Amino acid sequence: MADPIVHKLMTGAEWRAMRDDGLHRGGEHDRRDGYIHLSTTAQVRESAAKHRTGESDLWLVCLDAAALGAALRWEAASGGKRPGLFPHLYGDMPLAAVRGRSRCRWTGKGGIVSRGGCREGGRPGPMTGGQDPGRSATRR
Template structure:
C-alpha cells in the first residue's frame, strides 16, 4: 500500500472532519487537484510552502484507497508527485499528526511509512 501525505492547516482540516471530505486548500482548488507528497518529498514541501507556519497537520493517506484518481505526475525537478483528482474522502486517511515547528524553525516530522 503506498502511503501519500498532505500538509494542511488544522483549521482547514477541522472543516473536513465535519463533512468527511477534504476538498483541498486554496492552491488545490486553483489547480483542480489536491497536491500530495510522498514520504521523501514531504519535508521539502514543508520547507518550501509552509515555512514558519504553525498549527499544521501531517495527514497520512492510503494511496490504494484513492484508486485511479491518484496520479503521479512530474513536478519539482522532474520528480513524480502524487496528485488527487477528486475530493479526499476521510475514510482513506490512515492517521493525522501535528507538525510542530522545532527550535530551528523547521517542522518536526513524525515517523512516516512510505
C-alpha cells in the first residue's frame, strides 16, 4: 500500500494528551490488540461507524505514513472478513508524524463530517463527509 496519509480517529482527551506528551500510545482497543488502529482515507467512514458511533468529542488526525516508518504495517482486519488491508502501527504514534487534524461531528445520517481537515500537497485532504475547508498545519 502506498497511501501517503493515514488517519487515526481519537477522542479530544487522547488528542490533547498526544499534543502534550509528543506521542500517542493507543487507546484501550489498540492496547488490547497490540497495535494502533489506523485507517486509509477510504476506510475512515466505516471505521468511525464501527468503533466511534455517537462520540461527541471526536478528532480526525492525519498522519504522514512515511514518517511512521517500519512500524507501520498493512494487514487484513477482522480475520480477513473486511476487504482491503488496514494500516496498523506497531509502536507509539509520534506527534511529529501529524500533518493535520480536525474536530468531527456526527451527522443525522450516521456519518461523520470533519470541521476542518488535512491537506496533502496543498490540495484539500481526505474527509469523510464531503466537506473539507482544509487546514495546512497542526495547531498546538
